[in-house]
Amino acid sequence: MTQTLWPWLALAGLGVYHGINPGMGWLFAVSRGLQERSRRAVLSSLVPIALGHELSIVVVVIVVAVTQSLLPPHTVRLMAALLLVAFGVYTLARPRSHPRGFGMRVGVFGLALWSFLMSSAHGAGLMLAPVLLGLPVASQFTDLRQLGATAALAATVHVTAMATTMGLVAVVVYEKLGLGLLRRSWFNLDLAWSVVLLTTGAVTLFTA
Amino acid sequence: MATLLRPDPTFYPSPRLAIDSPPETLAYMVTFDPARQSPDALLTVDVDPNSASYRQVVGKVEMPNVGDELHHFGWNACSSALCPYAPHPHIERRYLLVPGLRSSRIYVIDTKPDPRQPKVVHTITPEEIARKAGYSRPHTIHCGPDGVYVSALGAPDGGGPGGVFILDHDNFSVKGRFELDRGPQELAYDFWWHLGYDTAITSEWGTPAMVENGVQADILLAGQYGHHLHIWDLPRRRHKQAIDLGKEQQMVLELRPAHDPTKAYGFVGVVTSLADLSASVWVWYLEGGQWAVKKVIEIPAEPAEADQLPPVIQPFKAVPPLVTDINLSLDDQWLYVSCWGTGELKRYDVSDPFQPRETGSVRLGGIVRRQGLDGSGPLNGGPQMVELSRDGKRVYLTNSLYAAWDEQFYPEGLKSWFVKLESGADGGLKAEEGFFLETEQRAHQIHLEGGDASSDSYCYP
Numbered sequence: 001m002t003q004t005l006w007p008w009l010a011l012a013g014l015g016v017y018h019g020i021n022p023g024m025g026w027l028f029a030v031s032r033g034l035q036e037r038s039r040r041a042v043l044s045s046l047v048p049i050a051l052g053h054e055l056s057i058v059v060v061v062i063v064v065a066v067t068q069s070l071l072p073p074h075t076v077r078l079m080a081a082l083l084l085v086a087f088g089v090y091t092l093a094r095p096r097s098h099p100r101g102f103g104m105r106v107g108v109f110g111l112a113l114w115s116f117l118m119s120s121a122h123g124a125g126l127m128l129a130p131v132l133l134g135l136p137v138a139s140q141f142t143d144l145r146q147l148g149a150t151a152a153l154a155a156t157v158h159v160t161a162m163a164t165t166m167g168l169v170a171v172v173v174y175e176k177l178g179l180g181l182l183r184r185s186w187f188n189l190d191l192a193w194s195v196v197l198l199t200t201g202a203v204t205l206f207t208a
Numbered sequence: 209m210a211t212l213l214r215p216d217p218t219f220y221p222s223p224r225l226a227i228d229s230p231p232e233t234l235a236y237m238v239t240f241d242p243a244r245q246s247p248d249a250l251l252t253v254d255v256d257p258n259s260a261s262y263r264q265v266v267g268k269v270e271m272p273n274v275g276d277e278l279h280h281f282g283w284n285a286c287s288s289a290l291c292p293y294a295p296h297p298h299i300e301r302r303y304l305l306v307p308g309l310r311s312s313r314i315y316v317i318d319t320k321p322d323p324r325q326p327k328v329v330h331t332i333t334p335e336e337i338a339r340k341a342g343y344s345r346p347h348t349i350h351c352g353p354d355g356v357y358v359s360a361l362g363a364p365d366g367g368g369p370g371g372v373f374i375l376d377h378d379n380f381s382v383k384g385r386f387e388l389d390r391g392p393q394e395l396a397y398d399f400w401w402h403l404g405y406d407t408a409i410t411s412e413w414g415t416p417a418m419v420e421n422g423v424q425a426d427i428l429l430a431g432q433y434g435h436h437l438h439i440w441d442l443p444r445r446r447h448k449q450a451i452d453l454g455k456e457q458q459m460v461l462e463l464r465p466a467h468d469p470t471k472a473y474g475f476v477g478v479v480t481s482l483a484d485l486s487a488s489v490w491v492w493y494l495e496g497g498q499w500a501v502k503k504v505i506e507i508p509a510e511p512a513e514a515d516q517l518p519p520v521i522q523p524f525k526a527v528p529p530l531v532t533d534i535n536l537s538l539d540d541q542w543l544y545v546s547c548w549g550t551g552e553l554k555r556y557d558v559s560d561p562f563q564p565r566e567t568g569s570v571r572l573g574g575i576v577r578r579q580g581l582d583g584s585g586p587l588n589g590g591p592q593m594v595e596l597s598r599d600g601k602r603v604y605l606t607n608s609l610y611a612a613w614d615e616q617f618y619p620e621g622l623k624s625w626f627v628k629l630e631s632g633a634d635g636g637l638k639a640e641e642g643f644f645l646e647t648e649q650r651a652h653q654i655h656l657e658g659g660d661a662s663s664d665s666y667c668y669p
Contacts (some may be wrong), residue, residue, distance in 0.1 A: 022292075022295065022297075023295045027292040027295065028293060030292075030668075031291075031292045031668055034470070034668050034669050035404050035469065035470055035669070037470075092418060096296045096299065096377060096378060098293075098294040098295070098296070098354065099293075101443050101444065102293040102294070102355065102443055103293060103403070103405055103406035103442055103443035104292075104293065104403055104404050104405070104469070104667060105404075105405065105406040106292070106293070114293060126506050161636060169340035175463075177222035179222060179225070180221070180225055181227075182215060182221050182297070183214070183215055183217065183220070183221070183431055184214065185214075185471060186214065186215050186297050186298075186442070187214060188213050188214065188297075188298040190298065
C-alpha cells in the first residue's frame with residue numbers, strides 16, 4: 001500500500017508548496033481583486049491560473065508516460081535525472097527569469113498562459129517526473145485511454161492541492177492580512193528550490 | 209548580484225504602506241561641471257537631523273571621465289519588484305544608475321557596503337546603447353517589474369527619434385529599445401507608467417540637436433519643441449495614442465502619474481506657453497477607453513523691465529515661470545511645482561486632480577527677484593529638481609536646469625544650492641532654518657536613501 005501511496009502524497013505536497021508560493025499565482029489573483037475591488041475577481045482569477053498550471057503538469061505527465069512506454073525504465077530515469085540537473089543549474093544561473101510581455105491587465109486566456117509559462121519556467125512539472133516514475137503508469141496501462149486517465153488523475157491531484165491552498169491563501173490575504181505580509185513572509189526559496197531540483201536529479205540518477 | 213532571504217526592506221507593495229517607511233538619513237545628489245573640466249560627482253548628504261554631520265556632504269564619488277553632465281538617475285530595483293506578473297522580491301535596491309546626459313555613458317554605482325561612500329562598479333558605454341537600442345543622451349531611469357527602463361533624447365547623430373530602452377536587471381546589459389511600434393512619436397523626454405493599466409506615458413522636449421546649444425528662439429517661436437503626450441501599451445510595447453496639448457504649449461516635461469495603481473490619471477508640467485509665457489500643469493486621465501488631457505493649473509508670467517532680464521527673454525518684458533519639474537506625494541494628495549524662472553516652489557492640494565488648490569509657496573532665487581534665505585544673500589537659479597520624502601513631510605530642492613540653458617537664463621553664472629523645506633500637514637511650506645548647502649559644481653537631481661516620491665512604482669493600491 002505504501003508503495004503506491006507515497007507518489008500521490010508527494011504530488012499533493014508539491015501542490016501545496018506551489019499554492020503557497022506567491023510567485024505561482026495567488027499574488028496575481030489578489031492584485032486583480034485589489035484593482036477591481038472585488039473578491040469575486042480574486043476567486044475567478046484562480047481558475048485560469050490553476051488551468052495553466054495543470055496544463056504545464058499534464059505535458060510532463062504525458063511525456064513521462066509515453067516515454068516510459070517506449071523506452072526501458074533505466075533510460076527514462078536517466079533522462080529525467082539529467083533534465084532535472086540541467087534545470088537546477090539553469091535556475092541557479094538565471095534565478096530571476098520570468099515570462100515576457102505580460103502585465104496587470106491580462107485577460108483570462110493571458111492569465112492561463114502566464115501560469116503555464118510561470119509553472120514551466122519554475123520546473124513545477126519537471127519536479128513531478130521522478131514521482132510519476134514511482135506510479136504504475138506505464139507498466140500497467142494497456143491502451144491510450146487508460147494512460148490518459150492515470151495522467152489526468154495525477155495532474156488533478158496535484159492541481160487540486162495547489163488550487164485549494166492558493167485559494168485559501170489568496171482569500172485570507174485579501175480579506176484579512178493585507179499585502180504588508182509580503183515584506184515579512186516572502187522567503188527566498190530560489191536557492192533551496194534549485195538545490196531540491198539538483199538533489200532530486202541526483203537521487204533519480206543513482207536509483208536508475 | 210546578491211539576493212536576500214526576505215524582500216528588500218525598502219520594497220513596499222503599495223504607496224499606502226511606503227508612506228509609513230522610516231525617514232531617510234541620506235540623500236544622493238548628482239553635480240556636474242558646466243565647463244566640462246573636472247569630473248562630475250555623486251554626493252552623499254547627511255539628512256538625519258540627529259546626526260552630528262547633519263546637512264553636510266559626507267561622501268563623494270567622482271566619475272572616471274569628464275564632461276558627462278550628470279542629470280537624472282535612478283535605482284536598479286524598487287517596489288515594482290513585488291509586482292505579481294514578474295516577481296523578483298529578493299533582488300536588492302543597491303545600485304544607482306547614473307546617466308551622463310551629454311556623454312551618454314551610464315555609471316552603475318554600488319551603494320554597498322558603505323552607503324555614504326558608494327563606488328562606480330560598471331560603466332554602460334554609449335556604443336553599447338547606440339548599437340543595441342539606436343539611442344543616445346539617456347535621461348530618466350525607472351526600475352520596472354521586468355527590467356530597468358531608460359528614456360533617451362535622440363539618436364547618436366543628435367537627431368530623432370528619441371525613445372526608451374531597457375536594461376537587464378541583473379547584469380545591466382542593454383536589452384534593446386522598448387518601442388516595437390512607435391507610431392508618430394519622434395521627440396522624447398520623460399516617461400513613466402500606470403502599472404495597473406498596462407500603460408506607459410512619454411513626454412516631449414527636443415532632440416539633442418534642438419537642446420544642446422541652448423533654447424533656440426527660432427525653434428521655440430515656431431512651436432517645434434515638444435507639445436505632445438504619448439500613450440503606450442506597456443507589455444506589448446506599442447504606441448496607442450498621441451495627445452496634442454497645442455502647438456503653443458512648448459516643452460511637455462515631467463510626468464507624475466498617480467502612485468495608486470488603480471487611479472488612471474497623472475500630472476505633467478509644461479515649461480511655457482507661446483501665447484503669454486505662462487507655464488501650466490495638465491492632468492491626463494482615462495475616459496471611456498481613451499486618454500484625454502485638461503489644463504488644471506496656469507501660472508502667469510511676471511512683468512519686468514527689459515534691463516532686468518537676460519537677452520533671451522528681453523523682448524518679452526516679463527519673467528516666464530518656467531515650470532521645469534513637478535512632484536507628487538505618495539498619497540496622491542499634494543503636488544509640488546517648480547517655477548525655475550520666477551523662483552518659486554508652489555504646493556497644491558490635488559485631492560481632486562481636476563481642481564488643484566494652492567496651499568503653500570516658498571520663494572527662492574528667480575531671474576529678477578533673487579530671493580535669498582536668512583543669511584544666504586541673494587540667490588540665483590530657482591527651485592528646479594524637487595524631491596519628496598516617502599512620508600511627504602520633507603522636500604529637497606536644487607536649482608540647476610541644464611548647463612546650456614542655465615547660461616541663457618542666468619548668464620551671470622548660476623551658483624548652485626541645495627535646500628530642504630518642511631511640508632506641513634496643513635498644506636504649508638517653509639524653508640528649514642539653517643539647511644542651506646552650496647555646492648561647488650551644479651547640483652541636479654536628488655534621490656533619497658531607500659526610495660522617495662519619484663523612485664518607485666507599485667502594483668497594489
